Amino acid sequence: MVLDRLQQLTHQVNGSSPPPHPFDPLSTAEIDTVVALVRNEHGKVNFNAVGLFEPRKAEMMAWLENPQTAPLPARAAEVVAIAPGGKVYDGLVDLDQKKVTQWQHTPGVQPIITMEDLQEVEHVVRQDPKVIEQCGIIGIPREDMHKVYCDPWTIGYDERFGTDIRLQQALMYYRPHVDDSQYTYPLDFCPIFNAETKQIIHIDVPPIRRPLSKAAPNNYLPAAIEKEGGFRQDLKPIHITQPEGVSFKMTGRVIEWQNWSIHVGFNYREGIVLNNITFNDRGDVRPVFYRLSLAEMVVPYGNPEHPHQRKHAFDLGEYGGGYMTNSLSLGCDCKGAIHYMDAAFVNRAGASTIVKNAICIHEEDAGILFKHTDFRDESMVVTRGRKLIISHIFTAANYEYCVYWIFHQDGTVQLDIKLTGILNTYAMNPGEDTHGWGTEVYPGVNAHNHQHLFCLRVDPNVDGPNNTVFQVDAVRGPGEVGSPESKYGNAFYAQKTKFSTPREAMSDYDGSTSRTWEMANTNKLNPYSKKPVCYKLVSREVPPLLPKEGGLVWKRAGFARHAVHVTKYSDDQIHPAGRHVPQTSGEPSQGLPAWIESAGPDSSIDNTDVVLWHTFGLTHFPSPEDYPIMPAEPMTLLLRPRNFFTRNPVLDVPPSFARSPSQVAAGKSSCSSCSGKGDGSSRLV
Amino acid sequence: MVLDRLQQLTHQVNGSSPPPHPFDPLSTAEIDTVVALVRNEHGKVNFNAVGLFEPRKAEMMAWLENPQTAPLPARAAEVVAIAPGGKVYDGLVDLDQKKVTQWQHTPGVQPIITMEDLQEVEHVVRQDPKVIEQCGIIGIPREDMHKVYCDPWTIGYDERFGTDIRLQQALMYYRPHVDDSQYTYPLDFCPIFNAETKQIIHIDVPPIRRPLSKAAPNNYLPAAIEKEGGFRQDLKPIHITQPEGVSFKMTGRVIEWQNWSIHVGFNYREGIVLNNITFNDRGDVRPVFYRLSLAEMVVPYGNPEHPHQRKHAFDLGEYGGGYMTNSLSLGCDCKGAIHYMDAAFVNRAGASTIVKNAICIHEEDAGILFKHTDFRDESMVVTRGRKLIISHIFTAANYEYCVYWIFHQDGTVQLDIKLTGILNTYAMNPGEDTHGWGTEVYPGVNAHNHQHLFCLRVDPNVDGPNNTVFQVDAVRGPGEVGSPESKYGNAFYAQKTKFSTPREAMSDYDGSTSRTWEMANTNKLNPYSKKPVCYKLVSREVPPLLPKEGGLVWKRAGFARHAVHVTKYSDDQIHPAGRHVPQTSGEPSQGLPAWIESAGPDSSIDNTDVVLWHTFGLTHFPSPEDYPIMPAEPMTLLLRPRNFFTRNPVLDVPPSFARSPSQVAAGKSSCSSCSGKGDGSSRLV
Structure with missing residues (x-):
């Protein structure tokens, strides 16, 4: 109906090209x-x-509910600009009225470091006399300065320089040959770059020097592998084909697939944003999530020696997951019939730019969806599942993050992340003690301990916006073994704790109770179980933030202090470490802690429009097999419908094979309904 | 070399058919x-x-090391037989010498309940006057007794009947029509069947009666779905093909694939057993595991009301995961080019029987194996992974367990389990309170809370049999924030705790430290990291055993008391809940607790031949979407090489796409080494 209405409006307005869906990212023209x-x-x-300045939720909900009569939310853009002298402006532009509606100077902040910002540091570093001097000290002659490289990072926060000067720290490397991996040759000093003056303003030099490593290169590109004996020859091809095309339908950026409807957005910061996710439950289009995204992340490194504490990248808030996104390619990043979507950005000079194939949408076979055999007569059913995957990959200097939003036919949403790319490395001398803060992954290469902590922002809309979050723990029943209530000691149940306030909702993971969290609509009970309809967060890779309470990372990454926070919905609360993250001191902490403080930690979040913030991830102690490039390390979490449906919602997926007891008795062994379905090769051998 | 030697021996012995590999299961002829x-x-x-009576490890290791000179281990069979009068005999037969070498009466035990044992109960139940009487009481007339069904379970342990009489409990159901799902109509009483006399010796009748449900059927077989509106029509086929065949080679039951070599065994109890797993590390064939299997499991139900405490099936030890295994079919259970293996068993009458296609071996595309893009120039590499999957599926009455042993190219072994099938259900009256011990998943259907706890038996052989197990916790460094050693509070490291004794090794999962366990060879250090070579167990679905300490399940399922136990290797310690599990009282506890007691809880397990026992699984609080058949619920764990290799072992997998900085500079954008590799469709668009 929403889509129909957009088409009608288009027709009324200009007869042809449709107006953008209110959730659509800005076009290059816009x-x-x-x-x-x-x-x-x-x-x-x-x-x-x-x-895109996202539509205000009240207007948007009104329009989604009544697209025929409610006004289309205004189309607007948010702008961040840096004026000469480094003054930062936050602006809003109304695209319907074609005017700048807000333009304000925001002092004391640094907006995202863009790819263009990063690109210009290496050139400056190579020319700087003090850098050349430091290179000389560790054994790199002046004429080799073209072999010196740097990965510019935001400085994190360095109290010596504060927030007002726009800075980057240059993690230094060397390449003997342009095709060698620089990460094998980390340099021991760290220049600080002033982005406004384009100068190196300081160099952090360690008390113990580490001369340039003389180890042989450790490379992964094909020429090196060919030289070492070439590629293995024993992999036979696997072809994955969809001769009849995909099973989904795109209308603009709205995808419909297997009862799901999802608007696929994208922005420079979070990358993929999924909006207005609904599930068609036998004709009843039920809202599930208003918005899902990876909203922030932090990668703290665990070496306390100065200046490594500055390595704790907020890859989304400091660089932008969208800005760093890869252009994807068929058969390399994804297989099968792929639908790609591009992403549009602005560059520093104000020109619109495009990353081709920023988003990959494809289906995959999902193995067995369900199966049962009756042991009496071998009557059975076996049905294969399918999944829909909406993915993007971004490169944050050395690392790559592959983000897969996976929709299952049974109503489950899965978020998979694969970590690959290259370890951040630092120099070490032969025989030097890592003190346990890192691992020597190759001679002279110290890969520091680190965590990857992601913040998933879930704006639930489980049968409506008024939802309540519960913590669920699997616990033992009351009574000692032998007592009347627990004679055999086998009682256990799901202990549910309602989160009435943001303070109560600051909760940590508890593996010993298999803790999960439910986003429930307490106004709607499942007719059979009499329990509220809900979606359950099942997440098992949930390390605590290891940097200590009161320390630098703890202050800056407030969202990571707990596995779950819950806040009352507010239109402008998207970024849990704050709107402008680079060079924040964490005093006071931005984002989540500030919002909770301002709303009141004891204000009500019961049966209202809430947002759940989930921090998950992993702690990585490097080892040599992660080097010189890391085999992908997987991570996963699920959002599962519980008491949401009245029965298994995938019973109508055509089975691969089925035979009923009466068919077995009658000597029939095939199933009319599944012939010609599936891959055509299904048979009982 | 082992395989060559077997072929030589064959030739010497009889010129043609090879002697079985010592790990091979018995053939039907044997x-x-x-x-x-x-x-x-x-x-x-x-x-x-x-x-198969598995070869003694000392002999086997000697032969594996020197197949040319060491004697081939003796071929022997273990036998369990029940003589008239119910006397149980444990025997051994030497197949080389063709003689029974051991035959002993084992009093006070009950061996596995076989499929044949299960099959005969329903018939008896339907004829029993007291059962007919009970059916009448809840509304089933005598003439409908053919519509009464039962799932016979082992009785677990019932102190009223003890161990000497071989028993089954009959969980009762009703089918209005032969093709209806019986689980919608559970009956409220529970007959006890004497397997020796084929009689119902007792009926447990609850204090509150629950008449037969009058709810409409809730079915999943095609005829019912067709009646409700039919199957969805919008799934387009996905074809997965391997026109050049598979990338693995089978020699007998030894599979070689991507540097891995694995002997694939199978037995009636554990199902798949993987032996002598090695990884060819650039010419050096390194042992990794001597034996891997799912050795036991227990499924305790959480309803303390009598007689539900008896529902805690040890599906492997009480029924046999091999005995219950499904015959698999192409395109239904697995897709692509499949290699199947059959399984041979004995039936009660002594005839050999075959389950066709008991084991499925196939490859799958594994998505991105590694990727990195240099942000400077978009030089890059992206390489896709492949995995090898060895799987079987078994049906334990209502549930199915799909077991996938997955080998990755990078040395990782993954165990995936999918749970599907049907919830065990019990009757409830309209409006009856479940007291939180279960969920009403459909009118009149109470699905009780339960856990699925699996025991993975890992016999590590990490560069040799002498291994040591460490617990690894991610913990914060010392010092308060602001102190010289922790100015910014960001220090963290991997705290390793050596398990020197079985007592120390009884360890639980700790989600707050992302706890893992390492099986290390402390005699061999990684040349770069100087840390012992090891394989790390990464497992995140590790609920504690919820039945209480001292209670029935706790006593019987000693293995499930901790996430990890470690014992010194002993040839006959395979089954952690004991050799004969049905009707054990748990007094004393069999299996692991007994072995640890007998070896001495403070004996050394440091740098010796050890076995690690890992209990993992999940706690299931049913909900209506799990019914009438469950969408598969996945579970996973990893065994990952750490400090085992000196570098990423998959660098020689042909990339899908690569271009080096010098190629980018020269304007070349393709990679010679990857053309024609992969699926042929790889390209940058």
Whole structure:
């Protein structure tokens, strides 16, 4: 109905090209319009970001409910610009009225470090006399400075330099040959780059020097592998084909597949954003999530020696998961029939740019969906599942993050993340003690301990916006063994704790109770179980934030202090470490802690529009097999419908094979309903 | 070399058919020989099990190390038989010498309940006057007794009846029509069946009666789905093909694939057994595991009301995961190019039987194996992974367990289990309170809370048999924030605790430290990291045993008291709940607790031949979407090489796409080494 209405509106307005869906990212044309309007009013500024200013939820919900009569939410853009002198401006542009509606100087913040910002550091570093001097000290002659490289990182926060000067720290490396992996040759000092003046303003030099490693290169690109004996020859091809095409339908950016409907958005910061996720339950289109995204992450490193404490990248808030996204390619990143979507951004000069194939949408076989055999007569059913995967991959300097939003036919949403790429490395001398803060993964290469902590933002809409979050623990029943209530000691049950306030909702993972969290609609009970309909968060890779309470990372990454936070919905609360993350001191902590403080930690989150923030991830103690490039390490979590449906919602998926007891008795062994379905090769041998 | 030697021996012995590999399961011919030898000496007994008596490890290791000179281990069978009068005999048969070498009466035990044992109960139940009477009381007329069904279970342990009488409990159901799911109509009483006399010796009748449900059927077989509107029509086929065949090679039951070599065994109890798992590390064939199997499981139910405490099936020890295994079919259970293996058993009468396609071996695409893009110039590599999957599926009355042993190219072994099938159900009256011990998943259907706890037996052989197990916790470094040693509070490290004794090794999962366990060879350090080579157990679905300490399940399932136990290797310690599990009282506890007691809880397990026992699984609080048949619920764990290799062992897997910095600079954008590899469709769009 929403889509119909958009088409009608289009027709009324201009007869042809549809207006964007309110959740659609800005088009290049819209970005160009925004830039022109800002330029016109505010002159020559550098653009840091231009993106969709998401529709206010109240307007959007009204329109989603009544697309025929409710007004289409206004189309607007948010702008971050840096004026000469480094002044940061936050602006809003109304794209319907074609005017800048807000333009404010935001002092004391640093917006995202863009790819363009990163690109310019290496050139400056190579020219800097003090860097050249340091290189000389550790054994790199002046004429080899073109072999010196750096991965520029945000500085995190360094109290010596504060927030006002826009800075990057340059993690230094060397390449003997342009095709060698630089991570085998980390340098021991760290220049600080001033992005405004394009100068190196300081170099952190360690008390113990570590001369350039003389180890042989440790490479992964094909030429090196060919030299070492070449590639293995014993892998026969696996072809995955969909001759009849995909099973999903795209209308603009809304995908419909196997009862799911999802709007696929994308922004420079979070990458993929999924909106208005609904499930068609036998004709009843039931809302499930208003919005799902990876909203933030932090990667703290565990070496306490100065200046390694500065290595704790907020890859989304400091660089942008969208900005760093890869252009994907068929057969390399995904297999099968792929639908790609591009992503549009602005560059510093105000031109719109495109990353081709930023998002990959495809289906995969999901193995057995359900199966049962009756032991009496071998009557049986076996049905294969299918999954829909919406993915993107971004490269954060050395690491890559592969993000897979997976929709299952049974109503489950799965978020898979694969970590690959290259370890961040630091120099070490022969025989030097890592003190347990890292691992020597190759001679002279110290890969420091680190965590990857992701913050999943879930805006539930489980049969409506008024939801309540419960913590669920598997616990033993009361009574001692031998007592009347527990004679055999076998009682256990699901202990549910309602989160009435944000304070109560600050909760940690408990593996000993297999803790899960439910986003429930307490206004709607399952007719059979009499329990509230809900979606359950099942997440098992949930390490605590290891940097200590009160320390730098703890202050800056407030969202990571607990596995789960719950807040009352507010339109502008998207980024749990704050809107502008680089160079925040954490005093006071931005984002989640500030919002909770301001709303009141004891305010009600019961049966209202809530947002659940889930921090999960893993702790990585490197080892040599992770080097020189890491085999992908997987991580997963599930959002599962519980007491949401009245029965298994996939019973109508055509089985691969089935035979009923009466068919067995009658000597029939095939199933009419499954012939010609599936892959055509299904048979009992 | 082992395989060459077997072929040589074959040739010497008989010129043609090879002698079995010492790890091979018994052939039907061998089973027939065993039965004939036993019959000849001991007359007419009923056979409960005939299986491979596994070679003693010392002999086997000697032969594996020197197949040219060491003697081939003796070929022997273990036999369990039940003589008239219910006397249980444990025997051994030497297949080389063709003689029964051991035959002993084992009093006070009950061996596995076989499929044949299960099959005969329903018929008896339907005829029993007291059962007919009970059916009448809850509303089933005598003429409908053919609509009464039962799932016979082992009785667990019931102190009223003890161990001496061989019993089954009959969980009762009703089918209005032969093709209806009986689980919608559970009956409220429970007959006890004497397997020796074939009589119902007792009926447990609850204090509150629950008349037969009048709810409409809730079915999943095709005819019912067709009646409700039919199957969805919108799934387009996905074809997975391997036109050049598989990438693995089978020599007998030894599979070689991507540097792995694995002997694939199978027995009536554990199902798949993997032996002598090695990894060819650039020419060096390194042992990794001597033996891997799922050795036991227990499924305790959480309802303390009598007689539900008896529902705690040891599906492997009480029924046999091999005995209950499904015959698999192409395109239904697995897709692609499949290699199947059959399984041979004995039946009660002593005839050998075959389950066709008991084991499925196939490859799957595994998505991205590794990827990295250099942000400077978009030089990059992306390589896809492949996995090898060795699987079987078994049906334990209502549930199915799909077991997938997955081998990755990077040295990781993954165990995936999918749970599907049907919930065990019990009757409830309209409006009856479940007291939290279960969920009403459909009117009149109470599905009780339960756990699925599996015991993975790992016999590590990490660069040799002498291994040591460490517990590894991710913990914060010392010092308060602000102190010299922890100024910013960001220090963290891997705290390793050596298990020197079985007592120390009784360890639980700790989610708050992301606890893992390492099986290390402390005699061999990684040349770079200087840490012992090891395999790490990474397992996150590790609930504690919820039945209480001292209670019935706790006593019987000693293995489930801790996430990890470690014992010194002993040839006959395979089954952690004991050799004969049905009707054990747990006083004293069999299996692991007994072995640890007998070896001495403070004896050394440091740098010796050890076995690690890992209990993992999940706690299931049913909900209506699990009914009338459960969408598969997945579970996974990893065994990962750490400090085992000196570098990423998959660098020589042909990339899908790669371009080096110098290729980018020269304007070349393709990679010679990957053309024609992969699926042929790989390209940058």
